[in-house]
Amino acid sequence: MTNGIAYQISGTDDPGGYIALNCGAECYDKAMSYFDASDHFKRIACFHDAEGWYLQAAQRDNPYAYLNLGYVYSYDRCEGNYYVNADAAMYKRLQAVPDERRQRLAFDCYLAAAEMEMAEGCYKLGDMYKHGTGCEPNAQLAFRWYARACELSYDDEPVIWGSAALRLATCYENGFGCGQSFEVALDWYEKAVTGLEIAVRGGDWFYEKALAGARDGQSRCEQELAG
Numbered sequence: 001m002t003n004g005i006a007y008q009i010s011g012t013d014d015p016g017g018y019i020a021l022n023c024g025a026e027c028y029d030k031a032m033s034y035f036d037a038s039d040h041f042k043r044i045a046c047f048h049d050a051e052g053w054y055l056q057a058a059q060r061d062n063p064y065a066y067l068n069l070g071y072v073y074s075y076d077r078c079e080g081n082y083y084v085n086a087d088a089a090m091y092k093r094l095q096a097v098p099d100e101r102r103q104r105l106a107f108d109c110y111l112a113a114a115e116m117e118m119a120e121g122c123y124k125l126g127d128m129y130k131h132g133t134g135c136e137p138n139a140q141l142a143f144r145w146y147a148r149a150c151e152l153s154y155d156d157e158p159v160i161w162g163s164a165a166l167r168l169a170t171c172y173e174n175g176f177g178c179g180q181s182f183e184v185a186l187d188w189y190e191k192a193v194t195g196l197e198i199a200v201r202g203g204d205w206f207y208e209k210a211l212a213g214a215r216d217g218q219s220r221c222e223q224e225l226a227g
Contacts, residue, residue, distance in 0.1 A: 162195020
């Protein structure tokens with residue numbers, strides 16, 4: 001799939017962008033499988049290919065493509081060099097992208113996914129507003145997007161609604177963008193623990209740290225409410 005891939009699937013053959021999306025996901029997963037230093041350039045090449053496919057899918061307004069591009073840019077998967085648009089990807093024209101612009105690209109992609117009502121896009125956009133990454137920091141907007149993520153996530157995988165609940169719980173515990181309430185925070189921490197426990201037991205070990213954070217938050221709120 002990598003090194004010389006042609007990012008060209010006609011719109012009539014892939015109107016929703018899902019073929020391109022799946023090609024991008026395959027490349028992304030392949031990149032994540034390279035851990036050794038000797039495979040560094042293979043890893044970057046795979047991420048470049050993933051970006052190219054996601055860009056093509058995003059041209060067809062695929063919400064998952066926007067979300068995945070957000071991850072490519074926010075985590076700087078291609079280490080400063082990107083295609084940025086689908087035409088450049090088709091002709092293999094990489095360009096150096098400064099951190100500030102890369103972060104703005106991530107923000108724009110998460111915004112697009114959030115506006116298409118993807119729960120994960122909503123809470124990732126909330127993270128951008130919380131930390132002022134790619135935008136000016138805004139606690140109220142961060143809280144608003146975390147709340148929207150929770151509204152949208154109930155039919156999603158436990159890792160999604162668990163992650164959204166954890167973020168909203170932290171807001172209520174600290175009065176970040178909302179009124180402070182240990183009672184409401186505890187309710188959301190309990191939801192977060194439930195979702196993240198299911199996810200970790202199911203093999204999503206990457207979320208063990210988030211689960212530990214949710215349990216700690218639950219304990220803090222229980223202690224505060226106990227007086």
